[in-house]
Structures are given as structure tokens and as C-alpha cells.
Amino acid sequence: MTSAVDKAALAKRPVMPRTARILGFAALALALGVAMPWLVSSKLTLSLTTQAIVDALLATSVGFLVLQNGRVSFGQAAFFGLGGYAFGVLVARQLVAPEVAFLLALALPTLVAFLLGLVFARIAGVAHAMLTLAVGQAFYEIAFRWRELAKGDDGMSFELPQRIFGFASSSLQDPAVMVVVAWSALVLALAGLALFVNSRIGQIAAAVRDNEERARFIGHDTAIPPAIVYAIAAFLAALAGLLQATYNGYIAPQMFHWSLSGTALIMAVVGGAQFIVGPAIGAVCFFFLKDFAGRFAEFWPAIVGTVLVAVTLLMPQGMVGLAFRLWAARRSKP
Amino acid sequence: MAIQLLNGVVYGGLLYLLAVGLVLIFGLREVVNFAHGALFMLGSYVGYTLAASGQWWLGLLVSVVFMAAVGCVLDALVFRSLRKHDHIVTVLITFGLLLILETVVTVTWGKAYLSYPVPKLLAGTVEIAGSPFPIYRLFIIAVSLLVAAGLAAWLRFTRMGLYVRAASTNAHVTSIQGIDVDRLSLVVVGLGTALAGLSGVVAGPLLTLSPTMGNYILIDSFIVVVIGGLGSFGGAFIAALLIGQIHNLGAIYLPWAATMLPFLLMIGILIWRPTGFAGSRT
Amino acid sequence: MSANLAIQGLGVERRYGGFRALKGVDIAVKRGEIRGLIGPNGAGKSTLIDVLSGRVRGQPGKVLLDGKDISALKPQERRRLGLARSFQRTNIFPALSVEQQLRIASWAVTDAGIEEVMAELNLTALARTPAAEISYGDQRRLDLALALVGRPSVLLLDEPAAGLTVEESHGLATILRDLANRWNVTVLLVEHDMQVVFSICDGITVLHLGQTLAEGGVAEIRADKRVVTAYLGTEA
Numbered sequence: 016m017t018s019a020v021d022k023a024a025l026a027k028r029p030v031m032p033r034t035a036r037i038l039g040f041a042a043l044a045l046a047l048g049v050a051m052p053w054l055v056s057s058k059l060t061l062s063l064t065t066q067a068i069v070d071a072l073l074a075t076s077v078g079f080l081v082l083q084n085g086r087v088s089f090g091q092a093a094f095f096g097l098g099g100y101a102f103g104v105l106v107a108r109q110l111v112a113p114e115v116a117f118l119l120a121l122a123l124p125t126l127v128a129f130l131l132g133l134v135f136a137r138i139a140g141v142a143h144a145m146l147t148l149a150v151g152q153a154f155y156e157i158a159f160r161w162r163e164l165a166k167g168d169d170g171m172s173f174e175l176p177q178r179i180f181g182f183a184s185s186s187l188q189d190p191a192v193m194v195v196v197a198w199s200a201l202v203l204a205l206a207g208l209a210l211f212v213n214s215r216i217g218q219i220a221a222a223v224r225d226n227e228e229r230a231r232f233i234g235h236d237t238a239i240p241p242a243i244v245y246a247i248a249a250f251l252a253a254l255a256g257l258l259q260a261t262y263n264g265y266i267a268p269q270m271f272h273w274s275l276s277g278t279a280l281i282m283a284v285v286g287g288a289q290f291i292v293g294p295a296i297g298a299v300c301f302f303f304l305k306d307f308a309g310r311f312a313e314f315w316p317a318i319v320g321t322v323l324v325a326v327t328l329l330m331p332q333g334m335v336g337l338a339f340r341l342w343a344a345r346r347s348k349p
Numbered sequence: 350m351a352i353q354l355l356n357g358v359v360y361g362g363l364l365y366l367l368a369v370g371l372v373l374i375f376g377l378r379e380v381v382n383f384a385h386g387a388l389f390m391l392g393s394y395v396g397y398t399l400a401a402s403g404q405w406w407l408g409l410l411v412s413v414v415f416m417a418a419v420g421c422v423l424d425a426l427v428f429r430s431l432r433k434h435d436h437i438v439t440v441l442i443t444f445g446l447l448l449i450l451e452t453v454v455t456v457t458w459g460k461a462y463l464s465y466p467v468p469k470l471l472a473g474t475v476e477i478a479g480s481p482f483p484i485y486r487l488f489i490i491a492v493s494l495l496v497a498a499g500l501a502a503w504l505r506f507t508r509m510g511l512y513v514r515a516a517s518t519n520a521h522v523t524s525i526q527g528i529d530v531d532r533l534s535l536v537v538v539g540l541g542t543a544l545a546g547l548s549g550v551v552a553g554p555l556l557t558l559s560p561t562m563g564n565y566i567l568i569d570s571f572i573v574v575v576i577g578g579l580g581s582f583g584g585a586f587i588a589a590l591l592i593g594q595i596h597n598l599g600a601i602y603l604p605w606a607a608t609m610l611p612f613l614l615m616i617g618i619l620i621w622r623p624t625g626f627a628g629s630r631t
Numbered sequence: 632m633s634a635n636l637a638i639q640g641l642g643v644e645r646r647y648g649g650f651r652a653l654k655g656v657d658i659a660v661k662r663g664e665i666r667g668l669i670g671p672n673g674a675g676k677s678t679l680i681d682v683l684s685g686r687v688r689g690q691p692g693k694v695l696l697d698g699k700d701i702s703a704l705k706p707q708e709r710r711r712l713g714l715a716r717s718f719q720r721t722n723i724f725p726a727l728s729v730e731q732q733l734r735i736a737s738w739a740v741t742d743a744g745i746e747e748v749m750a751e752l753n754l755t756a757l758a759r760t761p762a763a764e765i766s767y768g769d770q771r772r773l774d775l776a777l778a779l780v781g782r783p784s785v786l787l788l789d790e791p792a793a794g795l796t797v798e799e800s801h802g803l804a805t806i807l808r809d810l811a812n813r814w815n816v817t818v819l820l821v822e823h824d825m826q827v828v829f830s831i832c833d834g835i836t837v838l839h840l841g842q843t844l845a846e847g848g849v850a851e852i853r854a855d856k857r858v859v860t861a862y863l864g865t866e867a
Binding site (some may be wrong): 075114215219221224225226228229230231232233234235236237 | 664682686705706707710712714715716718722724726727731732734735736738739740777778780781
Binding site (some may be wrong): 087134138140141142144145146148149150152153156157160161168200272273277280284291313314315316317319320321322323324328339 | 359381425435436438440441442444445446447448449451452455456564570571572573583604605608609612613615619620
């Protein structure tokens with residue numbers, strides 16, 4: 016298995032939070048989110064935060080595949096792009112009601128990922144990385160070449176309909192509103208993942224990740240649970256893509272590109288893919304570090320690369336893993 | 350038609366030069382080198398500096414030598430210490446290297462697209478089947494054929510080549526026989542990287558130079574390596590020619606499907622025989 | 632006749648490329664019996680266990696569980712019908728705690744009682760420890776425990792004592808004998824330690840070069856000239 020999934024570390028995590036605790040944290044975080052526009056007045060900061068949250072959702076998606084299936088994907092942006100494109104194209108052409116487009120943009124990538132997951136789950140390691148890379152790029156090529164779909168290479172701007180789900184949709188392009196929507200989506204996503212990990216299917220998926228053969232020999236079907244994990248991960252990526260497309264009113268093939276998948280993977284690994292919240296924390300840190308690095312922007316990829324190499328070699332459990340270790344060390348001192 | 354076939358061979362030849370480097374490095378170090386495209390790009394830029402001032406051939410030589418040295422350093426400092434790590438870790442590390450190399454090039458040469466001169470000796474065209482064909486493209490075909498022949502001879506007739514073949518088939522063979530794997534792989538990784546430099550310079554006049562020029566061709570050479578059967582030198586040669594043809598003929602006759610076809614081939618092969626790739630054995 | 636047979640293999644064949652690992656083996660184990668399956672390396676013992684448990688398909692050959700043909704069933708389906716197995720190479724879930732993996736195993740069966748299984752196999756104290764961190768001997772017992780969850784009717788054991796010290800393997804044999812009796816489990820046991828086989832088995836089947844060489848009670852087999860030449864050697 017991957018050492019990105021350090022086995023001992025996985026089991027050594029503090030006792031899994033129970034449902035009540037998870038929901039309590041989630042409620043608290045949601046309240047904080049709703050208060051955000053009142054606490055922060057700068058539109059720019061709110062807008063940046065929205066972007067950071069979208070990144071966090073995508074990173075969470077990639078990290079969850081590592082956590083629960085032990086699979087490293089270089090093509091998760093495919094579902095990000097699919098979510099954005101499904102919404103953008105359907106809305107721009109007014110093929111269906113905007114609410115239906117919204118739901119299809121989430122359902123379609125989820126279904127595709129479930130079906131792909133039935134096959135992909137059986138393929139491990141570098142082969143899986145290559146496979147997802149190829150699938151992601153295949154989607155990219157379609158978006159890039161198919162000009163009639165959404166103007167190919169140029170990308171496509173689209174107008175949101177007046178109202179969606181009864182709300183004025185222009186508010187979805189207001190950072191003060193979108194930041195709350197995106198934050199709530201992220202919080203609910205993380206809480207949902209925590210509940211899933213504790214569920215039966217989640218635990219069977221973990222058993223399959225650990226030892227697929229033995230999972231069969233203790234009596235479990237091993238195709239469906241990992242495929243469900245693929246579907247959930249794709250749902251989160253699609254949600255991120257949908258939010259971004261809605262917020263910007265713009266879709267472009269870059270949403271599918273493997274460099275986006277790779278970036279999300281880096282954020283997940285640096286944050287700590289063995290933890291549900293690790294990738295999101297990694298993404299947010301990266302986002303604000305990048306903003307902060309401003310005048311060194313030229314060197315940014317090298318900074319990311321160096322951080323990735325250092326983290327992979329020196330702290331394979333990422334930032335969250337390091338934080339846990341430091342906390343445990345402090346606690347064990349008198 | 351003949352011209353189009355030849356163009357396919359040109360691109361196939363370039364892919365071969367890159368893919369065979371990947372195969373060499375993978376065979377010895379079991380590293381799937383995501384930085385290979387960036388090395389190709391770096392080699393291209395190194396050669397460019399001299400080529401732009403009229404010293405094309407010197408640029409080629411310097412780039413090959415410089416990249417060989419880079420390869421040796423990479424092997425000694427990075428790949429050697431990654432031996433005990435999981436394959437996925439090495440993928441992440443080489444991905445990090447890719448980003449670092451891109452930045453180095455961006456900072457040194459800038460982001461702007463640069464165009465590469467064709468050496469004077471190889472300028473002009475010849476007539477093939479009634480159409481003009483650039484001499485330079487014939488040169489690319491010649492270079493890749495020469496490398497393929499030289500490599501085949503080296504693998505077949507030399508002691509070192511024998512070891513490399515043994516190591517590519519089974520990583521444990523060489524360690525059992527008490528061969529100095531570190532020394533061997535210094536040479537092999539150096540060679541693979543030098544080939545990336547060679548193809549970078551040779552490809553230069555065909556492509557436009559940019560810090561991300563390696564990404565596209567990297568994925569194509571991954572496809573070649575996978576289709577050729579990982580670790581197979583002959584397979585890489587045939588697959589490179591195949592992808593070259595698909596790339597070129599497809600772009601003319603089936604522009605929509607052409608870019609998809611290599612991916613679909615790769616996906617099919619990975620699903621059909623995933624164990625070809627190390628790292629699948631967990 | 633088959634009314635009191637727990638598991639049967641009929642004319643089981645299996646080839647790997649050109650190599651015929653099993654050349655038409657018949658085996659029938661009575662309900663409640665502990666049957667030893669012995670023979671030199673390459674005799675086809677593990678392959679027979681693999682065919683019976685569904686890890687590989689017999690080609691051709693039939694597998695009957697309680698008289699019912701299960702040849703076409705997947706391993707997980709066989710397990711849910713009460714046919715469990717352990718592995719020669721420790722085959723557990725390294726990242727999961729002892730208790731968690733036993734609980735996951737219990738979801739596939741009825742009458743789980745994982746606390747009881749842990750207690751019987753001395754794993755209770757390790758319940759919350761990740762399997763990767765417990766000792767090798769404990770891992771072997773965990774492997775067995777995973778197979779015992781839900782009190783299977785038939786247990787196929789492929790060298791459960793592989794790699795254990797003499798004391799450990801004899802301790803394991805005692806537990807096995809005791810549990811098989813109390814829980815009424817039929818056992819087919821591949822084992823190289825003849826001390827273990829002779830002490831706990833009711834009957835023995837000897838495989839040699841993919842065929843049944845002999846079958847009978849313990850004393851009978853120990854006295855069988857062909858078995859002694861082919862496998863046991865002079866020391867037995």
C-alpha cells in the first residue's frame with residue numbers, strides 16, 4: 016500500500032469522534048460561517064476565502080480517496096470540470112431548469128465516478144495514478160477540442176438565470192453570500208465524510224483498502240464499498256466545480272487539467288491525507304501562503320515543489336499529523 | 350500521404366527518445382519519473398542559449414553533457430535515497446522536482462515563448478513523393494533511429510547492457526548477482542536524462558519553447574511506455590511509432606478522436622493488465 | 632451417504648499453465664471431524680484449500696458444502712454459508728484494530744459474538760491495538776479469529792502454525808481442538824508439524840503430486856509404508 020497511507024498512523028488516530036460530537040462541531044462551524052460576512056468587511060478577503068474553500072473541497076476529494084481507498088489520483092479535476100461544465104452548459108443553453116442543472120451537475124459526475132470506481136478500485140499504486148491521469152486528460156481533450164460544447168480552448172462565460180431555488184442568483188456571485196454557501200458546503204462535506212468513515216460501508220471500504228482479499232474471505236463483497244468512496248469523492252469535486260462555475264459565471268478546459276489534479280493532490284498530502292480535515296487545511300494554508308508570497312509569485316511553483324518534497328520525506332503524515340504528534344508529546348509531559 | 354507518414358515518424362522518434370529514458374530510469378530505479386518532461390524542457394533551454402547565438406551544434410553537445418550530469422546528480426541525491434520508499438512517494442517527489450525545474454527555467458529564461466533556430470547545415474527542404482519535406486525532419490528521424498540502434502546494440506552486446514536488461518526484467522536479479530547497482534544506475538539514469546536533453550534540443554525547432562512545453566509530451570511518452578509494455582525497450586520503440594502515426598494522421602483525418610485515442614488505448618491497457626506497472630504489487 | 636458430510640471435493644483438478652497441481656482429488660470430511668491434510672511441498676495441499684474456499688476455481692471439479700454444490704459461488708458467498716478459512720501467510724487488516732476488524736467480519740454473519748472469539752483466542756487485551764503492531768504470534772491467532780467469527784460450520788486452515796515456536800503451535804493446537812469440539816466446527820487442517828497433526832486430528836488425508844496417496848485414521852496413516860516413503864520419512 017502507499018506510505019501516504021501510513022497504516023500504523025491510521026489506526027493510532029485518536030478514537031473516532033462519535034456522531035454527536037461530529038454534528039456539534041459542524042453546527043459550531045456553520046454558525047461561524049454565517050457570521051463571517053459580519054466579522055470580515057473586506058470583499059476581497061471574502062472573495063479570496065471563497066476561492067480557498069473551493070480549493071479545500073477539491074483537495075478533500077483527492078485526500079478522501081487516499082484515506083479511504085488508498086488510491087492516489089492524478090485526475091480528480093475531471094469531476095471538478097464535469098460539475099462545472101454540466102452546470103454551465105445546461106444553464107447557458109437553457110436545456111433544463113436551473114435547479115435541475117444544479118442537481119445534474121452533482122449527480123452526473125457522482126454516477127460516472129461510481130461506475131469507473133467499480134473498475135479502478137482494483138488497480139493500485141502507480142498504475143492507478145497513470146490511469147486517472149489518462150482519464151482526466153481525456154476529459155480535458157474533449158473540453159478543449161469540442162468548440163460547439165463550450166467554446167473549447169477559450170472557455171465560456173454564461174449568465175446565471177434570475178432565480179435559482181427561489182433565491183436571486185446574482186447573490187451567488189456576491190462574495191459575502193458565496194463565502195457562507197461555500198463554507199457551509201465544506202463543513203457539511205467534512206461532517207458527512209466523518210459520519211461515512213464510521214458507517215458500516217465506510218469501515219468495510221477501509222477493510223478493502225487494507226486487504227481486499229481477506230475482506231472477501233470474511234464474507235464481504237468488495238466491489239461496491241470502494242466504488243461508493245469514488246462516488247463520494249467525485250461528488251465533492253463536482254460540488255467544488257459547481258461552486259466555482261457559479262461564482263465566476265465562467266467555465267474553461269483548465270478545470271479538467273491534470274495540473275489542477277496534481278495541485279489538489281499536493282495540498283492533500285501536505286495537509287495530511289490520513290485525516291479527513293487534513294487536505295482542507297492544507298489547501299487553505301497553501302492558498303493564503305500563495306497570496307502572502309505575492310512578490311515571490313515567480314518562485315511559487317518551486318516553493319510548492321520544495322514543500323511537497325520536504326513533507327513527503329520528512330513528515331509523511333502532513334501538517335495535521337505533525338500537529339497531532341506535537342500535541343501528544345506535550346500532553347505526555349508532566 | 351508519404352509526407353504525413355513521415356511526419357508521424359518524426360513525432361514518434363521524439364517520443365521514443367523520451368520514452369526510452371523513462372524506461373531506462375524505471376528499469377533500474379523503479380522510479381516513474383514525472384520530472385522527465387521538465388528535464389526535456391530544461392535540456393531544450395540549455396541548448397537554446399547557444400543555438401540562438403548560432404552555435405546550434407555546440408548547444409546540442411553542451412545540453413547532452415549537462416543533462417547527463419543532471420541525471421547523475423538526480424540519481425545520486427534523489428533516486429538512490431528513494432529506493433526503500435513506496436512508488437507513489439517517488440511519484441510525488443518527482444512531481445515536486447517538475448515544479449522546481451519549471452521555476453528554475455522560468456526565472457532564468459522567462460515565460461515568453463521562444464523559437465528555436467534550425468541549424469544552417471540542415472536548413473532547406475528535399476522533394477519526397479513530389480512534395481517538399483524539411484531536411485531537418487529527416488535529421489530527427491535519423492537521430493532517433495541511430496539512438497534506437499545504438500541502444501539496442503548496447504543492451505545486446507555489452508556486459509552493462511546485459512545487466513540493464515536483467516534489472517529491467519527483475520529488479521532483484523542484479524542485487525543477487527552482486528552487481529554494483531548504484532554505479533550502474535548512475536550511468537543509466539545519466540543516459541536516460543541525456544536522451545531527454547538530446548530530444549529537447551532536437552525537438553526545439555519543431556516546437557515553441559516554454560516552461561510548460563514538457564507537460565504535453567510527458568503524457569504522450571507515458572502513454573508510449575504503458576502501451577509498449579512497461580520496461581520494454583522494443584515495445585517503447587514500436588509504441589512510439591504507433592502514437593506518432595495516430596498523433597499525425599489523426600490530426601488530419603480524425604481531429605476529434607485523434608487526441609482521445611492514445612488515452613483510450615492507455616486506459617484499456619492499464620485496466621487489462623495493471624500489474625505491468627510496479628507499485629501495483631502492494 | 633453424504634448426509635453427514637460437511638465438506639466435499641469431487642474430482643477436483645487444477646492446472647497452472649502446464650503444471651497440474653491437482654489431478655482429480657476426492658475428499659470428504661464428516662461433520663465435526665478434524666481432518667489433517669499432509670504431504671510434501673508441491674503436493675497440492677494449499678491448492679486444494681484454495682479450490683474449496685473459492686480462491687481459485689477447480690477446473691473441473693465440484694465442491695459441496697453440507698451436500699449443496701457451491702462450486703460456482705464466490706469466496707464471500709461461501710463464507711456467508713459457513714465456510715471459513717485462514718491463510719498460510721498472515722492475512723489480516725494491518726491498519727485496523729483487532730476489535731474493529733473482527734467487528735467488520737461479524738457484519739457478514741449471524742451469531743457473531745466477537746467478544747467471545749477474542750476471549751477464546753487471547754486477544755481481548757489487544758482489542759484496540761492496530762493489527763500491524765501486535766506480535767507475530769498474536770497476528771496468527773487474529774488470522775484464525777477472523778475465520779472463527781460467527782462460528783463457521785467448516786474451517787479450512789492452511790498452516791495456521793506457520794512460523795510459530797513449538798510451544799506456540801502446540802498452544803494453538805489445543806485451542807483449536809477445544810473450539811472445534813465445543814462449537815462443532817469441522818476442520819480441514821494443512822500442517823507440517825506432525826506432532827500437531829497426530830495430536831488433534833481424527834483422520835488424515837495424504838496428498839502426493841496432486842493426487843490422494845492415502846486416507847485413514849492417524850494410526851493407520853503412520854503405519855502406511857507408502858506414506859512413510861513419500862513423506863513422513865523414517866523418523867515418524
